[in-house]
Amino acid sequence: MKVLVIGTGAREHAIVRALTLDSSVEAVIAAPGNPGIDAMALCRDLPGGLLDGEGVADLAVELGVGLVIIGPEAPLVAGVADAVRARGVACFGPTAQAARLEGSKAFAKEVMAGADVPTALSHVCTTVEEVASALDVFGAPYVVKDDGLAAGKGVVVTRKRSKALAHAIQCLNKPDGRIVVEEYLDGPEISLFCITDGTTVVPLAPAQDFKRLLDGDEGPNTGGMGAYSPIDWAPASLVQDVVDRVAQPTVDEMRHQGMPFAGVLYVGLALTSRGLRVIEFNARFGDPETQVVLARLASPLGRLLYAAAVGKLDEVPPLRWRPEHAVTVVVASKGYPDSPRTGDVIEGMAEVGDDACVLHAGTAFGKDGAMVSAGGRVLSIVATGADLAEARHRAYQGVDRIRLKGSTHRTDIALAAQRGEIMVPQ
Numbered sequence: 001m002k003v004l005v006i007g008t009g010a011r012e013h014a015i016v017r018a019l020t021l022d023s024s025v026e027a028v029i030a031a032p033g034n035p036g037i038d039a040m041a042l043c044r045d046l047p048g049g050l051l052d053g054e055g056v057a058d059l060a061v062e063l064g065v066g067l068v069i070i071g072p073e074a075p076l077v078a079g080v081a082d083a084v085r086a087r088g089v090a091c092f093g094p095t096a097q098a099a100r101l102e103g104s105k106a107f108a109k110e111v112m113a114g115a116d117v118p119t120a121l122s123h124v125c126t127t128v129e130e131v132a133s134a135l136d137v138f139g140a141p142y143v144v145k146d147d148g149l150a151a152g153k154g155v156v157v158t159r160k161r162s163k164a165l166a167h168a169i170q171c172l173n174k175p176d177g178r179i180v181v182e183e184y185l186d187g188p189e190i191s192l193f194c195i196t197d198g199t200t201v202v203p204l205a206p207a208q209d210f211k212r213l214l215d216g217d218e219g220p221n222t223g224g225m226g227a228y229s230p231i232d233w234a235p236a237s238l239v240q241d242v243v244d245r246v247a248q249p250t251v252d253e254m255r256h257q258g259m260p261f262a263g264v265l266y267v268g269l270a271l272t273s274r275g276l277r278v279i280e281f282n283a284r285f286g287d288p289e290t291q292v293v294l295a296r297l298a299s300p301l302g303r304l305l306y307a308a309a310v311g312k313l314d315e316v317p318p319l320r321w322r323p324e325h326a327v328t329v330v331v332a333s334k335g336y337p338d339s340p341r342t343g344d345v346i347e348g349m350a351e352v353g354d355d356a357c358v359l360h361a362g363t364a365f366g367k368d369g370a371m372v373s374a375g376g377r378v379l380s381i382v383a384t385g386a387d388l389a390e391a392r393h394r395a396y397q398g399v400d401r402i403r404l405k406g407s408t409h410r411t412d413i414a415l416a417a418q419r420g421e422i423m424v425p426q
């Protein structure tokens with residue numbers, strides 16, 4: 001089987017890498033891909049861009065692929081998976097209708113309510129007056145979320161009522177602006193990716209992401225600055241609990257409502273003093289969590305995602321995992337996330353060696369052929385080790401080899417977990 005992967009990030013690089021290790025996959029093509037992917041698979045342009053469903057479908061047919069995997073959320077919400085399937089090609093990724101689980105937070109809340117899934121109490125608001133009264137109902141810390149896709153910039157969590165209100169006003173000023181105000185959830189966060197064909201649910205291993213830019217969870221929210229997996233501090237029953245109480249009821253509810261969700265249901269949760277609560281759903285793999293989850297998956301990824309795409313997930317044997325721990329650290333460009341500077345030369349990648357793997361995100365070849373930064377998150381350095389300490393050491397050794405002017409990275413990815421300092425509130 002040939003597989004076409006849509007996207008440009010380190011998540012897609014990790015997916016391509018895993019596919020190249022699957023003996024059932026004879027060729028991997030990425031579109032548009034990135035220079036790192038290009039070194040291990042064929043990259044093709046997408047002249048119409050990532051949201052051009054017909055363009056992606058044309059390419060899939062031209063290449064004769066047996067499976068298309070769509071990485072980012074925007075093409076899913078835009079219906080690219082529907083366009084591919086309409087041409088008779090299997091596609092891993094939900095329909096536009098089902099991708100609203102990520103595309104609209106208000107819709108996700110409705111589905112959760114229908115499926116009795118534990119989540120933060122919330123109010124959907126369309127006026128400033130509604131927002132003001134919802135903020136006062138829940139009290140500080142305030143949580144205000146743009147209803148629609150906002151590339152990681154839609155959520156503000158703050159103790160300052162004025163800041164919460166200002167963010168709400170900014171979102172409401174957009175056409176059809178709607179926001180969700182919700183109760184604050186205390187407790188550590190976990191991401192669990194659940195592969196589904198619309199009926200059967202197969203969970204992957206949980207990971208923890210670091211959303212804030214700076215050490216100690218300070219600074220603005222980002223797409224994610226690092227991750228690790230597995231999560232030794234989580235209760236042993238966590239994965240089964242999330243499947244039983246969140247993923248399976250949600251997948252069943254979507255099917256019963258006539259919009260089956262097939263693809264990956266990304267469950268972002270908080271482990272609070274009152275039990276697990278869903279923070280968000282996404283309709284795709286998380287970045288950078290995918291980098292650590294796939295580093296540990298021993299089962300063939302292509303076969304798993306193909307089975308999900310064609311409704312045969314119940315035939316897949318139980319997943320196998322490597323016993324190692326995995327850590328990834330994101331190297332971001334100067335100015336990320338507000339105004340990332342691009343065009344800086346990246347050096348040192350060849351010096352990283354075999355202990356860590358360099359996955360590309362915002363990279364490009366400059367005019368003179370040198371590798372330069374081309375986005376906010378530039379590289380994901382991934383390493384595995386017998387324990388978290390070893391995996392961290394290897395990942396940070398890799399990061400230290402990279403030279404990129406003005407770049408930033410967090411120095412505390414997986415540190416609290418390594419020290420046994422993460423507590424689930426009782």
Ligand code: AMP
Binds near residue numbers: 145152
């Ligand atoms: P989201 O885009 O919904 O994942 O939100 C981004 C980040 O904001 C999450 O990863 C959390 O760190 C934080 N967040 C979102 N909702 C809440 C909440 N109800 N309580 C506390 N933190 C939250």
Ligand code: GLY
Binds near residue numbers: 209285289
């Ligand atoms: N790492 C968070 C996300 O992919 O949304």
